[in-house]
Amino acid sequence: MNRGRMRTNVLAGLAVAAVFTTAACGGNDGGDNGGASGDNGDGGIAETITIAQVQDQTGPVSYAGVGAKEGAELAIEEINEEGFLGDGVTIEMEELDTGGEIERAASEMNKAMADPNVSAIIGPTQSQQAATVAPLVGRGEVPTVFTQAGSEGVVVNDWTFRATPPMESYYEPALDYLEEQGAETVSVLYNATFPTFALLGEDDVPAMAEERGLEVVQSLAVQMTTQDFAGQSQQIARENPDAVVMLLIAPQSVTAMKQLGTAGYEGQVSATSVQAAGNIAAAGDAANGLIYPVPYSTAMEAEGSVAFTEAFEEKFGKDANPYNADGYDAMWWIARAIEASGDSSREGIREGLEQVASEGYSGAMGDVTFEGNDARVPGALVRWEDGAETLVQ
Amino acid sequence: MSTWYAMNVVLVQTTLTTLLLALSIQVPLRFGVFSFAGVGAFGIGGYGSAIAMVHLGWSTWPAVAFGAVVAGLVVFLLGLVVQRLTGLYMGMATIAFTLIVSVLAVNGGDLTGGAMGLYGALGEISVLQILLVVLLVVALLHLTELGGMGRRVDAVRDDPELANALGVDVVRYRQFSFLVSGLIGGLAGAITTLLRSTITPAEVNFHLVILALTAIVVGGSRSWVGALIGAVIFVWLPTWIGFLAEWERVAYGVIVAVAAIYLPLGVLGVAKDLWHRFRTREERARVAALAKES
Amino acid sequence: MLEVTDLHVNYGAVNAVHGVSFAAAVGKITVVLGANGAGKSTSLRAVAGFHKPRSGSVVLDGETITGLPAHKVVRRGMALVPEGRKIFFPLSVEENLRIGGYTASRSKVEKTMGEVYDTFPILKDRRHSAAGLLSGGEQQMLAFGRALMSQPRLMLMDEPSMGLAPTMVETVMASVKGMVDKGIGILMVEQNADAALELADTVVVVTRGETVWTGTAAQARSDKKIVHAMLGEAALDDA
Amino acid sequence: MQDVLNATTLGSIYLLFALGMALVWGTIGILNFAHGATFMFAAFIGHLVTARVELPLLGVIAVAVLVGALISVLTQLLAFQPILKRAKNRHAAELRILIAGIGVAAIPLAIAQRQTRSTPFGLRSSYSPQVYEVFGLRITTTAIIIIVLGLVIGIGMTLWLRRSRHGLALRALGVDAETSAGMGVNRTTLAFGTMAVAGGLAGLAGALLTLQLGAIAPETGDQLIIKAFAIIVLGGLGSMAGTVIGAYVLAGAETLVLVMNWGTWVDAVSFGLIFLILLARPQGLLGRKEVRRT
Secondary structure, three states: OOOOOOOOOOOOOHHHHHHHHHHHOOOOOOOOOOOOOHHHOOOEOOOEEEEEEEEOOOOOOHHHHHHHHHHHHHHHHHHHHHOOOOOOOEEEEEEEEOOOOHHHHHHHHHHHHHOOOEEEEEEOOOHHHHHHHHHHHHHHOOOEEEOOOOOOOOOOOOOEEEOOOOHHHHOHHHHHHHHHOOOOEEEEEEEOOOHHHHHHHHHHHHHHHHHOOOEEEEEEEEOOOOOOOHHHHHHHHHHOOOEEEEEOOHHHHHHHHHHHHHOOOOOEEEOOHHHOOOOOHHHHHHHOOEEEEEOOOOOOOOHHHHHHHHHHHHHHOOOOOHHHHHHHHHHHHHHHHHHHHOEOOHHHHHHHHHHHHHHOEEEOOEEEEEEOOEEEOOOEEEEEEOOEEEEOO | OHHHHHHHHHHHHHHHHHHHHHHHHHHHHHOOOOOOHHHHHHHHHHHHHHHHHHOOOOOHHHHHHHHHHHHHHHHHHHHHHHOOOOHHHHHHHHHHHHHHHHHHHHOOHHHHOHHHOEEEEOOOOOHHHHHHHHHHHHHHHHHOOOHHHHHHHHHHHHOHHHHHHOOOOHHHHHHHHHHHHHHHHHHHHHHHHHHHEEEOHHHOOHHHHHHHHHHHHHHOOOOHHHHHHHHHHHHHHHHHOHHHHHHHHHHHHHHHHHHHHHOOOHHHHHHHHHHHHHHHHHHHHHHHHHHHHO | OEEEEEEEEOOOOOOOEEEEEEEEOOOOEEEEEOOOOOOHHHHHHHHHOOOOOOEEEEEEOOEEOOOOOHHHHHHHOEEEEOOOOOOOOOOEHHHHHHHHOOOOOHHHHHHHHHHHHHHOHHHHHOOOOEHHHOOHHHHHHHHHHHHHOOOOOEEEEEOOOOOOOHHHHHHHHHHHHHHHHOOOEEEEEEOOHHHHHHHOOEEEEEEOOEEEEEEEHHHHHHOHHHHHHHHOHHHHHHO | OHHHHHHHHHHHHHHHHHHHHHHHHHHOOOOOOOHHHHHHHHHHHHHHHHHHOOEOHHHHHHHHHHHHHHHHHHHHHHHHHHHHHHOOOHHHHHHHHHHHHHHHHHHHHHHHHHHHOOOOEOOOEOOOOOEEEEOOEEEEHHHHHHHHHHHHHHHHHHHHHHHOHHHHHHHHHHHOHHHHHHOOOOHHHHHHHHHHHHHHHHHHHHHHHHHHHOOEOOOHHHHHHHHHHHHHHHHOOOOHHHHHHHHHHHHHHHHHHHHOOOHHHHHHHHHHHHHHHHHHOOOOOOOOOOOOOO
């Protein structure tokens, strides 16, 4: 219910929507519908390229959507000022709010696809929204770059791309660290009703632990509505494992950290990138020493990361977070794609995105590589100490 | 037209399925039963149809029918079990039922896809087909609002003792309302799921109850027309007040509260009132005109 | 001394009141007679503060209290025994009495409760049981007792004999007499003309929302046929 | 033993939240769905204040209680009172009050979500909880405060309603508002007073829960409201003692599920239990029975 939405019922009318969308967009690769992007189907870059950002601007997960928006704004500023796509070529972004609701995401995506001026879309951050619109994107043939949305069923066809790696792909460093620290036993505390954490907690983390000779001595599942972790904390304290892998949503994490301390547990806790963006700050001292792997951190030292961190600080006067990095890298990926294919039509961008993916790039998240259309990053393991992240090692 | 339609086709579909969902709550309410089992039926119908498609390989409409029938039967049986309960105690029991459906989906393993839900149940459903289904449902419900049947339903709701005395089998009527609620809710869930190809446990929750209830009360709770008005309002509201951006949700709250305070019979009540006044004025004008002529 | 003059009340279609006048005095019983739907109950409820009159005046001891809300009317010394008794079923007998004494001071509540128990010993016997378990007659006693708890000078009674067995009606009317003897004024609305006429000092007849006849009980009794004619068939059946 | 202690703490949290809601619902007949938003917003304002000035424990609580009471009174003034004034009878008002509460709740939620971007927020205080270990049981001062306050307020309110003059008046209002007015009970004043008390309790719960959990999110109130609804219905509407028992029964059931490590079945077990209890006792554990002979 954290992903609370007032109107979850409704639908993405995939089949029909797709038919009409295609009709309305009048063969954007044919190139005669007069749209700013569509008229370049034969190659070439339009003067103005419009990218639609269809993400949560309001609602319970707005931190991800608004964060990505800020990152993308910074990227656009750089791209336009640099003249990256040639003199006078500018990228514009149009924000559409999904408001935390699946059917609204489908509806806004549909609008963006039906608008011939939209060349590409930065897609929803929530897995369930993304999985719903992914088939729609395939039929509507609009290149869509998702950020976050780490579950299965998102990158499912030639038109779907993901700029943020799924969490399990960069979680290994956390277990490497635990192994190095000499941990032998580990407890897993996870939110089993949150798709990403269910996957990680039930399959990936136990598998990674086994590879490293760590024994999972406890696996405690909770649900989205669980608020009090006194019981689980005491169960963990009683078992007293060397480490705890904690896979919980933001408010749950704060409570669990506090109550683990209260219960007298003193081992190492490893959490997730949900704790980034200051989401663990409310736990105060109790969160000191917490480690978590992130795709991006202000503490990262890769060239692209440092440049982004500084530029973001300058533009917004605050520290960048992983959601900012998402939007930044997604927008730059699209710009690089247009440059690579020399074609700002939808088909051109799709080809460009694939091309850039095959080569990889250096962005806010460091050196990004790809598995198909799905990003992979080295990530970084950070430690939370007195209100700031520091790199581990 | 076609551009507008292409941009808003999802909203059109949403309106129709929201109408079905709202009706699944409204039907028992019209029979004097405070049951939210329709939302549980939505979940059962959604999962039923998705399972039929993904695991059994059925085609679209048999899968929809399967989901709706299973939901109808389950909710009917629920109705038999909880028929002693009254008022909000009934409401609580049926909400419990709905939440349990969601928990079963989380723990359903491969059958339900666990927390991630079921993917890939993409049916072939056109807006016209949904429209036909909705028209059929609405036409049947309309019959229960007319004439003797309508009066009997009103009696079952407003004065069950009197209804019993008049020879109306209140218990039987109420059991029937559970069956209908389950079928319609199941239909809504099945169509929704197969349109968007996925269903997840998180969707079958209390917010859906609130959506359906708000739509009915704001639209008008006594007739399917009210449910339609409510569905239209709440599906399209974000489009209409989208310009408010961050304050959209505040506006939503204000609109719902103001409607609850000032529209005792919902928007439908106001519309009827205006229509009535308009008619009377027209009538007067005609009489006046006749008087003048003569 | 209560004086109600030319009362107009809008309430539903049937119960509209347009031109009801009557008076009541301490130590006297005024009975308002009228057929079902004549508007007598609506008038009484308007006096008690449950409906706002459209026009007309309600004057109590020289003070105009027209439109005063119910919870304030009690504080002026007028208590209502509502139609159908309206006992608080889930509350105990004693709690029902205590809520009746809501406006009275703490010390007076205990004293008055003693008096009520003396008057209606049955209530004392059952003071801890839920009021809903009382018989119809006992409930009427409780309704009287509850009204007495506010130490009213005037009691407004809305059909106290309704739904009671004939022997019970006698008991109830006897206790009404007892209250008058203690110096309380009674304004009673009744359909049961015969029982009421036994007690009444003054009789007011209301038909179709208007006062049509006022006189002494003696006059009414001698004019019984006329009164009955004005009350319609219902009264004859009851009698 | 430790589990019993945990269940008691959790139950006391639920109780503090549910008491205010049970009070207004059981007496003045208002099912306030904005109670969760009141709870959250009181804690949120507390968060904003303590971000600027560090307050002692009592200061934090005072801020939250005042804010809670203020929101609650405003809700009554702007939404519920106008509905009650317009409605023909209480039954007609019930659903509309429910919907108005839903609308009102959306407003503080939207504001808090906008300000925090839905990140969790906590309270800063010079108070820092201590951990005690007695007979191998671990307990924090916050938990002790919650348990003691939960029990004291719960039992105190039960006794107050049962014994005091105003408590009696409130119970009478719950049975029959009109007749109560005839006894001299001023419904409007008492309604405002009750709403203020309920809001204050929501604020108290907001402050204490935030301190106990470390942080809450804007959506936390939504999650609690359904549990409180369940607790009140389980205990029996109108019975404070029932609410107290209901809170501990629900917390006990949830803790039991956790001890067995069936984490994802929590809702199914706790709501299944409620479902079964309602089947056995359709008026809740200590609900008002319809005592009536004639």
